[in-house]
Amino acid sequence: MSDSTLPLSSNFIRNIIAEDIQANKYNKRVHTRFPPEPNGYLHIGHAKSICLNFGLAAEFGGLCNLRFDDTNPTKEEVEYVESIKEDVRWLGFDWDDRLYYASDYFEQLYRYAIQLIKTGNAYVCDLSPDEMRGYRGTLTKPGENSPYRNRSVEENLDLFERMRAGEFEEGSRTLRAKIDMASGNLNMRDPVIYRILKATHHRTGDKWCIYPMYDFAHCISDSIEGITHSICTLEFEDHRPLYDWFLDELNVYHPQQIEFTRLNLSYTVLSKRKLIELVAGGYVTGWDDPRMPTISGLRRRGFTPESIRNFCERIGVARRESMVDMALLEHCLREDLNKHALRVMAVLRPLMVVIDNYPEDQVEELCAINNPEDLEMGTRKVPFSRILYIEQDDFREDPPKQFFRLAPGREVRLRYAYFIKCIRVVKDDRTGEVIELHCTYDPKTRGGDAPDRRKVKATLHWVSAAHALEAEVRLYDNLFIKADPNEGEEGQDFKSYLNPNSLGILKSCRVEPSLAGALPGSNYQFERQGYFCVDPDSTSHKLVFNRAVSLRDTWAKIEKKQIQ
């Protein structure tokens, strides 16, 4: 991983690890893990965790495991396992041979449960879910002991074994830790550690009908794998005493849990439940819809792993709740693509331009620079001819103040080509719409430089009508119109803040011929417009591009101010 350009800023987890190494804790070892539940696709919030865990391990010469927290067969699927592996790899991280599943430890977990029973620290409880809720008490009222709390070790052992054997109905019994029903921390009020679930597990099939709960499985999995720093999000803070309790009672190797705040990004949602809702409800086309904050969505949109890694480093790691500005993510993408993306010319909303004094059958091949930020990326030829397309936005019949582009009688430069001057405007008789421009060109400005050193105030992109390729371009905007869609007014669901204009499709764009055969996933800068990525829907007959992010647009800003 070489995000070498970005200086690492200090954060509290980095500091803890550095101190632990100083103090020779864990023998100077650093071993982290990324523990997703395979019940959905990964999103940018997970990327933060991935970068943290894999990044910290790499930084301190340690290791990071990929471990699936697959203890709930009713929600988990192989499809998710596969997508998660793909996404982590795509982000640029490698778990080598350390791919684990909590389900790998089911037998061992079961034996640890028996150990807890034997030491009097766990019991089989016959309370129904409703009853258990009653006994649990409330936030301010202590709970009451379950009537089954004092069963003998022998009875517990027998019952637990029969739970495993499938003798009891789903939901009829649980194995519970015997801790403290009066604890102020609800997680310590005799939490369930095993429940009966007669469901087929995506890896263990029907071998089990009892499954361990997160709190029990997670700390032990960490322990088994020799994890040193078990990094998770803030909502698990209340679970830490339980994490510690299990490992202490079991008297096994004990990693430390460290919590940090989850990522919130403006104008989107980052909760699996809500993302599933968007997919299932058809509000987006799928998990990889380019508007989704999922890794697969961002990838399809045109984000690069490098830009996401940089973003994750820049947002830092802290314990306070925050909402990161989407503009920062976009900035990180622009920063990366500015250095690496090939420049091409593409006209999104074509306006025909006829160069009246240009020879009818002539075609010239003009030289264009592939990336002014990196001359080693070379040059290419772009065909120029008498009939061209320019952007509709680049012409105004009645130009407002500070509008530098083409207007009647005005001269501008066509990028890498010639200076042209607009001499006539052709309009649709009925609608008054400008449908065609007639211009003259100055042959002496070939390549874009005027020998007499005269200046023009604008340089426009263009394509040759006869040579251009047709393309579809999909323009994206924020998925939500509200910075924090979760923070709804009275009874408003987050979906009521969906942006109706989050997708705009342009079907008759014209792009320069060098784009023929462009491969899905490749990024380009359409000069003066933004960064675009070839969509998987693209075919050799019809190119399809997604706009990942626009270029900063100073004119748009000026114009907006003028309107106000």
Add this chain to the structure above:
RNA sequence: UGGGGAGUCGUUCAGCGGCAGGACAGCAGACUCUGGAUCUGCUUACAGGGGUUCGAAUCCUCUCUCCCCAGCCA
């Protein structure tokens, strides 16, 4: 109202007893064959009150505000 956390520029992250700093955003300017990029400059913050100290964002104390927890989810 039980338990656990958190409050530093508009946003975000640093600073851990000695001049409050970076990034993003914003504003202004320079430069430019992308109104891009780049460069320069500017504006703006320690939740509040007491205390300790030569000196407090930092230590103590009280208050206020916000977040999480009552799944046989993770």
